Each structure stands twice: as structure tokens, then as C-alpha cells.
Amino acid sequence: MKALLCTRYGTPDDLELADIAEPKAGPGEAVVKIHAAALNFFDTLIIAGKYQFKPEPPFSPAAEFAGTVESLGAGVTSFKVGDRVLGYMTYGAARERVAVNAAKLIKIPDALDFDRAAGICITYGTTLHALKDRAKLKLGETLAVLGASGGVGLAAIELGKIMGARVIACASSDEKLAFARKHGADEAINYASDDLKEGLRRVTDGRGADVIYDPVGGRYTEAALRSIAWQGRFLVVGFAAGEIPKLPLNLVLLKGCDVLGVFWGAFIERDPEGHRSNTRQLVDWCVQGKVSSHVHATYPLEDGIAALKAIAARQVMGKVILRP
Numbered sequence: 001m002k003a004l005l006c007t008r009y010g011t012p013d014d015l016e017l018a019d020i021a022e023p024k025a026g027p028g029e030a031v032v033k034i035h036a037a038a039l040n041f042f043d044t045l046i047i048a049g050k051y052q053f054k055p056e057p058p059f060s061p062a063a064e065f066a067g068t069v070e071s072l073g074a075g076v077t078s079f080k081v082g083d084r085v086l087g088y089m090t091y092g093a094a095r096e097r098v099a100v101n102a103a104k105l106i107k108i109p110d111a112l113d114f115d116r117a118a119g120i121c122i123t124y125g126t127t128l129h130a131l132k133d134r135a136k137l138k139l140g141e142t143l144a145v146l147g148a149s150g151g152v153g154l155a156a157i158e159l160g161k162i163m164g165a166r167v168i169a170c171a172s173s174d175e176k177l178a179f180a181r182k183h184g185a186d187e188a189i190n191y192a193s194d195d196l197k198e199g200l201r202r203v204t205d206g207r208g209a210d211v212i213y214d215p216v217g218g219r220y221t222e223a224a225l226r227s228i229a230w231q232g233r234f235l236v237v238g239f240a241a242g243e244i245p246k247l248p249l250n251l252v253l254l255k256g257c258d259v260l261g262v263f264w265g266a267f268i269e270r271d272p273e274g275h276r277s278n279t280r281q282l283v284d285w286c287v288q289g290k291v292s293s294h295v296h297a298t299y300p301l302e303d304g305i306a307a308l309k310a311i312a313a314r315q316v317m318g319k320v321i322l323r324p
Contacts, residue, residue: 009049
């Protein structure tokens with residue numbers, strides 16, 4: 001079968017399309033024929049050897065996928081051949097078939113297409129965990145979203161609106177902010193041309209945002225924190241800007257605020273039932289049209305290099321999908 005492989009750490013140009021052996025389902029596993037695999041920004045870091053874990057090459061990028069069950073290993077009773085499923089596997093889904101622990105799969109209804117299903121698990125899963133489980137976002141609160149047009153940013157806008165928040169989209173271009181408004185943002189701040197701290201204060205009448213969702217890091221983190229509301233919650237989601245900021249802790253003291261880490265990968269291992277419950281809720285919302293799981297573009301597996309380059313160049317609004 002075909003697989004997109006990282007045989008050595010490097011750039012997307014260093015990836016190779018190769019023929020590898022078909023997987024077999026071991027005990028507790030299912031083999032899934034992949035119809036759609038979603039790429040994320042962290043895939044560009046994994047193939048460069050710059051992520052928080054470093055798989056030993058050769059491996060495939062893409063952590064989330066959707067497809068159909070083709071075979072089952074011993075002891076698997078919760079699925080049958082032909083079931084439509086989505087799943088998460090850290091890395092390795094950019095190939096035609098995978099063998100995966102059946103506990104990592106969730107059934108999806110016929111009403112949900114594979115492309116959108118593949119893009120739900122990580123970005124929306126991370127964001128629902130952040131807003132519901134960590135920040136405990138309340139009806140009527142104000143939510144500021146940095147990197148608002150990316151995968152997790154879009155998820156934060158849509159889930160924030162479902163949860164009854166007033167959402168402020170923050171991004172680096174007017175085009176990205178128009179996209180964010182189209183998906184429900186109430187206010188928009190271009191932090192490439194506007195001062196982020198002052199912009200957030202302006203659109204909240206000086207009060208600041210109750211919750212700040214930050215998957216960007218870099219120089220925007222401190223500016224956003226300086227504008228947070230009294231006893232606000234600052235969500236540390238990631239560092240897409242490439243720089244891990246150092247926060248002056250006097251700001252945390254003066255604002256009486258909480259800085260909350262969002263480590264979704266650890267959450268799903270420590271609370272698998274909470275993860276499954278969150279994902280089932282997201283599937284229901286997607287079927288109902290309450291969340292878009294917007295697909296920016298689809299690529300055949302052999303064009304995975306171009307897909308990752310588009311992500312690395314910050315050209316993507318929503319999700320990028322590979323179709324093996």
C-alpha cells in the first residue's frame with residue numbers, strides 16, 4: 001500500500017511516497033481503510049524533529065483520520081467490519097490503511113462525510129477541552145481567540161458561540177478576520193496592524209476578555225495577557241509563532257487571573273471516557289451544522305508535500321485533508 005513517509009527529519013520536501021506492507025490487526029486492534037487524513041500545524045514540527053515527542057523514522061505524519069473498518073483483531077467486540085469511524089493516533093495516518101487500538105476509534109453516522117469527520121478530533125477536541133473543562137467558559141462571557149483563522153482558532157470561535165460567549169477574533173490579516181466573522185466572530189482585531197493589547201481593551205470597553213485562547217505564543221501572548229479581565233483565564237494552547245514566551249508573573253498577580261495549560265494529548269490518555277464524550281458531542285454538533293469542521297483544501301496522498309507547505313506558510317484557514 002502507499003504511504004507518505006518521513007525517512008529523516010527535515011522539511012516537507014524531504015518526505016517520500018513509498019510502498020509499504022499492509023497492516024494486520026493485532027489483539028484489540030482494528031484495521032481501518034483511510035478515506036481522509038487531516039494534517040495540522042504540529043505535523044510540520046514532527047517531521048522536523050522539533051515537536052514535544054520525536055518518532056523514530058520512518059513514520060507517516062497525520063494524527064487524525066476517518067474511514068471504514070476492514071478487519072478486527074482478537075477481543076474487539078465494539079465494532080464490526082464496514083463501520084464508519086474517526087480516530088486519533090498521534091502520527092502515522094498519511095497512508096492507505098492503519099492498524100490502530102480500537103479504543104481510539106469512535107463511530108460516525110452516515111450523515112457526516114469523511115473529510116469533515118477527519119478534522120474534528122484534534123482541533124475541536126482540544127478546544128472543547130480548553131473551553132469547557134479548563135476555562136469553564138460561561139454564558140455571556142467574552143472570549144478572545146488568537147490565530148482565529150487556523151484550525152484550533154476556527155474551532156474556538158464556533159464552540160465559543162455555541163457556549164454563549166461574545167467572541168473576539170484576533171488574526172494577522174483582514175482576509176483571515178473576514179473568514180473568522182463568517183464563522184461567527186462578533187469582533188475582529190488585526191494584530192499585524194493594530195496594537196493587540198489596546199485593541200482588546202477597546203472592543204471590551206476597557207474591561208478585557210474573560211477568557212483568552214492562545215495557540216500562537218510569541219510576542220502576542222504577553223500583549224494579550226495585559227488586556228485580560230480581572231480574574232480572567234488565559235489558555236496556553238500552543239506556540240505556532242515558534243517562540244515560547246516567558247510571562248511576567250506580576251501580571252498574573254495584578255490581574256488575579258489563571259494561566260491554564262491545555263495538553264489535550266495527556267487529557268485523552270488520563271480521561272479516555274471524557275474524551276469520547278466530548279468527541280461524540282462534537283460529532284453531533286457537526287451533523288447538526290453547529291460546527292463547520294471547515295475544509296480549506298483536499299489533496300491526494302501523493303501531494304502531501306504541497307499540503308504541508310501550505311500549512312507551514314500560514315496559507316490555511318480551517319483544515320487540510322489528505323485523501324489516500
